[in-house]
Amino acid sequence: MFARGALAWRRHAPRATRIIHSSGSCSSNGGELGALQPTLRRVIESGVPGADVTITGWVRSVRVQKRIAFAEVSDGSMLRGVQVTMDDPQMARALSTGCSVEITGQLADSPGREQSMEVRAATVRVVGESDPEHYPLQKKRHTLDFLREIGHIRPRSQTIGAVTRLRSCAEMGVHQVLHDNEFVRIHTPALTANDCEGGGETFSVFAGGHPGAGHPATGQPGDGFFGSNVNLTVSGQLHLEVYAAAFKRVYTFNPAFRAEPSQTGRHLSEFWMVEAECAFIDSLSTLMDVGEGLVRSTTQHLVDHTGDELGFFAHDNEARATLVRRLTDRQPYPRISYTEAIDILQRADAAAKFEFKPQWGRALQSEHERYLATSHFQGPVFVTDYPADTKPFYMRPNPDGRTVACMDLLVPGPCELMGGSLRDHDYEHLRRRVESQGFADGSLDWYLDLRRYGSTPHGGFGMGFERYLQMLTGLESVRDLIPFPRYAGRCQH
């Protein structure tokens, strides 16, 4: 007998681990060799008024008045920079937006509303200049479209800074939640000989710059570097199933690639996905429990650690703040079948006037998903058991013969956040499906083998990581939610 907390057993007991054992006091010896400079967050959160400090960072803005000067110094560790006050305006003479600085002084309670503590400067040293004539990032509010044009400078902006911290923290949350629940992290490959899922939207990979490069061992041209056609993966699922058939609970957190020609802000050519796969589960509701738990716990992790950033994006937006609360509260996310969804949509059609009429047997369109998540449920909702004809060959058929045991998690914003299913684990049935899809050449024999040797009922899901961040930030374009966006017509840097 196990208690309720059985799944919470922690293999990876956490402890704070110091990298630098030899470092002494690291804020009062700014620039001294042998220690990393402290982050500004650390200086501010651990400091007391009157303490001597040395801070380093980049100047976001300078304001010089008659008898005093102010600078905002940032180092990406907080939403806002640290305010530095200079009693002698001459101290600010060499400062300009974008330059890097090392400043010594004293911490002091701030009279301003935007920060709790400020630094009263004693010395100001410019580490690296920044020509104000040319520095492209100014104090004024830039559009995200403009920031994307200066992709190597935009990390210093407040919005991209907040996105970056959320992104980093969210990945940590995902790992923590899944390790806490005994999932084994599998590094599924980016390069794959498997091309059964891409629908033609895969990227091909060649060594030596062209498809005809010779085989490295035989020297024969045309064989290619690997001796077979190789694509960039569109999903780690099939590979993950291999490891689920040995480790019971596995996940991957990897880039995936689609040569999607869309010019909208909804698609990236390179994006990140969390994918999980569990053996020995016979029920879609168990799978939804896992998916729901992952979203809830990861979001709670963000609330606990990046509240400022979540607040920044929910500023003046009650709907977004409500959504974050809804994602993390204990109330189960609603679960409806595709058939019920069609029913809701048909009843709503008179008022909503959908471009595509909702009809049983057809795929849900974005406008339908948006209506369900944003208008009807106003929060996350699982839609299950879609018609088999609208879904891939590997999904497990339901007893009704018409639908498959699958689920999509719809949310306000990106609409489809997560998609998953139980997998067909019956060898003969799956073999016929594979052959009818045109893969009778044996290229999926390895995948079928998983059903020949110790098959188990199993299932899994994938969650688009940029879509997850899009939901929390409300940013329109996924291009602003990844450090270096790649999409049709664009691969900068």
Add this chain to the structure above:
Amino acid sequence: MFARGALAWRRHAPRATRIIHSSGSCSSNGGELGALQPTLRRVIESGVPGADVTITGWVRSVRVQKRIAFAEVSDGSMLRGVQVTMDDPQMARALSTGCSVEITGQLADSPGREQSMEVRAATVRVVGESDPEHYPLQKKRHTLDFLREIGHIRPRSQTIGAVTRLRSCAEMGVHQVLHDNEFVRIHTPALTANDCEGGGETFSVFAGGHPGAGHPATGQPGDGFFGSNVNLTVSGQLHLEVYAAAFKRVYTFNPAFRAEPSQTGRHLSEFWMVEAECAFIDSLSTLMDVGEGLVRSTTQHLVDHTGDELGFFAHDNEARATLVRRLTDRQPYPRISYTEAIDILQRADAAAKFEFKPQWGRALQSEHERYLATSHFQGPVFVTDYPADTKPFYMRPNPDGRTVACMDLLVPGPCELMGGSLRDHDYEHLRRRVESQGFADGSLDWYLDLRRYGSTPHGGFGMGFERYLQMLTGLESVRDLIPFPRYAGRCQH
């Protein structure tokens, strides 16, 4: 003033997070809907003799005697499977190696030496059969070469199972250590227009299966999908520097790609790297502190959580056990200059009889690195300040005009585990270097811009993740340290 523990401040306070809030007792209701099956590790570690349990997993071996039968059942959560005893040999009738099972019974103290607890079976149910005639993985010891031929089955073997758990735990350790030290995780891109590092060993990427596919927006053939040549990244460093110029401490943990034609077990076409970059550091010794701390803390994390697996690979191998202790103890790793290394090697040459004579100005060969790490220091050693001519353009020159501020961490086994440097942060000097390297076309202007706007002395390093695991496991081929190895002539699945 900050205390010594300043760098250990934890942004991501850990807590055990349950995914499945609704699950009740999950081991006594085996197969019941709504809860994940517990792992065998959980069953064994949390169980008490006499407890009713249900276990699921895959049969590794069956042994039928006259009055009793035994089966070893594994689910990848432990080095060894759980021993199941069946008082009636008939219960084992349907069992064969590789089949999946659900077994109910009672936990009992085991009389065997290899496990503390076993399961006395009450019922045995085969979930998925496994034809013993064809199942390729037998109880007998297979070679790693053979296991690689059955890449979709090998995760069920004891060795690959141990590697996989080490790998998963090591990644978690890396994230934990770097987050504990306030590093921001940056997802540097796999697709890049930057091709200045590959030395011709880069993979090219095309949409639509061939280089001539039209531009998706203009429709013009020859432009390609992105409108520019795109490669798979060989390193995230340059992109990471962009974010280090905004976040001070950043890291990436990503796949990298090299079309290395080598047929040996030392190189993968797709491999994983941990790369870290720090702004505002002026000293190589600080950088080595960070690199050394990462190796020490991650290895300690593995000792704490995967001691069985480390022990498995160090079995009958005192050198490996000593190495793990050496990596984790508090003694600093020795640090010598390249010049001192050449001196040591020249003195050793009479006895060691190197194929390549050690000579100042030439790159260190593998045999030299091996001698230093394995014979001379018998453990990790940093070698610093190599001749500039042997190193890439972005490394920071030393005042002597002949060497650069770089470091390699050499270890027994893979030899070079980590490589890093301070980066040239002087705009004019770096611009001349870039141009002399043939990149005067403006393609690196963005990289140079980092030195124009708020440049800081900075540096970073990369650590090969498979090499790190190779050091700990002693496995000869890196092909056995990644779930799906890709190398010249081979891209299975």
